[in-house]
Amino acid sequence: MNDEHVWVIDDDRSIRWVLEKAFKQADIHVTCFETADDALDMIRSNALLPDAIISDIHMPGSNGLALLKQLSQQETETPVLVMTAFSDLDSTVSAMEGGAFEYIPKPFDVDDVIAKTRRAFHSHRQKRENAHANLNGGDNDQNSYGSTEHTQGRSHTLLGDSAAMQTVFKSISRLAQSKTTVLINGEPGTGKELIAKALHTHSPRCAKPFQTLNLAAIPQDLMESELFGHEKGAFVGALDTKIGRFEQADGGTLFLNEIGDMPSALQSRLLSVLTKGEFYRIGGHTPIQVDVRVLASSHLNLLVLVEDNRFREDLYHHLNVIRIEAPPLRERKEDIPVLMEYFLEKAASELGVTPKKMPIAFKRHITDLPWAGNMQELKSTAHWLTAMTTEQELDASHLPSERATPINESTDLWETSFKNWATRLLASGESDLLGKAVPSMERILIQCALNQTDDKKQDAAKLLGWGRNTLTRKIKELGLD
Numbered sequence: 001m002n003d004e005h006v007w008v009i010d011d012d013r014s015i016r017w018v019l020e021k022a023f024k025q026a027d028i029h030v031t032c033f034e035t036a037d038d039a040l041d042m043i044r045s046n047a048l049l050p051d052a053i054i055s056d057i058h059m060p061g062s063n064g065l066a067l068l069k070q071l072s073q074q075e076t077e078t079p080v081l082v083m084t085a086f087s088d089l090d091s092t093v094s095a096m097e098g099g100a101f102e103y104i105p106k107p108f109d110v111d112d113v114i115a116k117t118r119r120a121f122h123s124h125r126q127k128r129e130n131a132h133a134n135l136n137g138g139d140n141d142q143n144s145y146g147s148t149e150h151t152q153g154r155s156h157t158l159l160g161d162s163a164a165m166q167t168v169f170k171s172i173s174r175l176a177q178s179k180t181t182v183l184i185n186g187e188p189g190t191g192k193e194l195i196a197k198a199l200h201t202h203s204p205r206c207a208k209p210f211q212t213l214n215l216a217a218i219p220q221d222l223m224e225s226e227l228f229g230h231e232k233g234a235f236v237g238a239l240d241t242k243i244g245r246f247e248q249a250d251g252g253t254l255f256l257n258e259i260g261d262m263p264s265a266l267q268s269r270l271l272s273v274l275t276k277g278e279f280y281r282i283g284g285h286t287p288i289q290v291d292v293r294v295l296a297s298s299h300l301n302l303l304v305l306v307e308d309n310r311f312r313e314d315l316y317h318h319l320n321v322i323r324i325e326a327p328p329l330r331e332r333k334e335d336i337p338v339l340m341e342y343f344l345e346k347a348a349s350e351l352g353v354t355p356k357k358m359p360i361a362f363k364r365h366i367t368d369l370p371w372a373g374n375m376q377e378l379k380s381t382a383h384w385l386t387a388m389t390t391e392q393e394l395d396a397s398h399l400p401s402e403r404a405t406p407i408n409e410s411t412d413l414w415e416t417s418f419k420n421w422a423t424r425l426l427a428s429g430e431s432d433l434l435g436k437a438v439p440s441m442e443r444i445l446i447q448c449a450l451n452q453t454d455d456k457k458q459d460a461a462k463l464l465g466w467g468r469n470t471l472t473r474k475i476k477e478l479g480l481d
Helices: 012-024 037-042 064-073 089-097 108-130 162-177 192-199 220-228 263-277 303-306 313-319 331-352 360-369 374-388 412-429 434-451 458-464 468-477
Strands: 004-011 027-034 051-056 080-084 102-105 180-185 211-212 253-257 293-298 322-325
Touching: 004 037, 012 027, 012 108, 027 037, 037 051, 037 064, 037 253, 051 064, 051 108, 051 412, 064 080, 064 303, 080 108, 102 108, 102 162, 108 434, 162 192, 162 322, 180 192, 192 253, 192 293, 220 263, 263 313, 313 458, 331 360, 412 434, 434 468, 458 468
Parallel strands: 004 027, 004 051, 051 080, 080 102, 180 293, 180 322, 211 253, 253 293
Antiparallel strands: none
């Protein structure tokens, strides 16, 4: 067993047992604690700290965040990986702002935990080496966020255990403290405005205004006035001075939704404001200076618009400093039951009734539906079910007719599932993905072709685009005999 040492802190005995066994098999020394207080007592006794700590957040007594705070006060460099079954934005942000090295949602993949722990070991070694070489490690990107003193609001629909949503949560926690412009991409209904609001809510600007402007919903001749305001008498109908969204958002955040719909002339003015931090109202002669963080979103591919000369390239690069992808529901199917439950509870509260219950069969059914309208469609369906269904327990027959049919396999985006599989393996430290994927793909295609041709190898080979000898060799290599 090597010298690297990890502490596991969790009140769940089964979690401790699983991780202890896994780390021992991985040749990693491990010590388990039932509570954070036990670990804190060990720390206070000046015991030698481990190379990494894995801690649950929600535990009796002191929780994982208290442990993070204690380690921060001692200015220790020990990386902490936090775990929780409550996979929401606030848990992630609180942990990352508290200095957590990594966030592990439950249920977890053991191989993924081990891979992340090894990365924590590597980070710890680098910090020790830097300290030994008298280098200043104050710019470490994992622990440079500090804590915020503002009240954090909850973005309830930003929920999810899926890998796609965990990526979004981590992006928000790392970018909230920054002034950097962020471009949020995603299909309609994927929660782009919720992501923008979360970036504002968890930032030092949270006490200042959050202004949002949907450019797709405003006539183009009114956009300039909406953004920059106008002076009284600037044009026919300007009976009073109007304060634009940039002034209203001063000190805070301005979210420009569907920025791909902005006309070219206005794009030039926006670029000037982003560059100089000042502008003129329409008809004005005095420059107005503002401190505004701009967030933008689009369901369109802005790069394609640039190539078509419909969007300024310099503005695109100014906006596209950091990008967050809002995943569609088809890429986070495991989150659909959780989101539906939330929307059902919200609809029941609004209508003053008892929330509907979802049996397992209903959850499985809605998970297989396409939900092309993403969260907005899910929300409206929950409201419809709450208002129109008399039974307390839901089943597939209660769904509106246009949403009752599961997605057809021929239209299902298998590439998305394949992409998610590859992403999960890479995140867990796996390698040789082609060595794993290609044999599986060939095995499936061969089996399908043989089934289609009643095991006639010559015909099956033609369907696959191979010769008969190639098919015979592949069958032997893959053990399909």
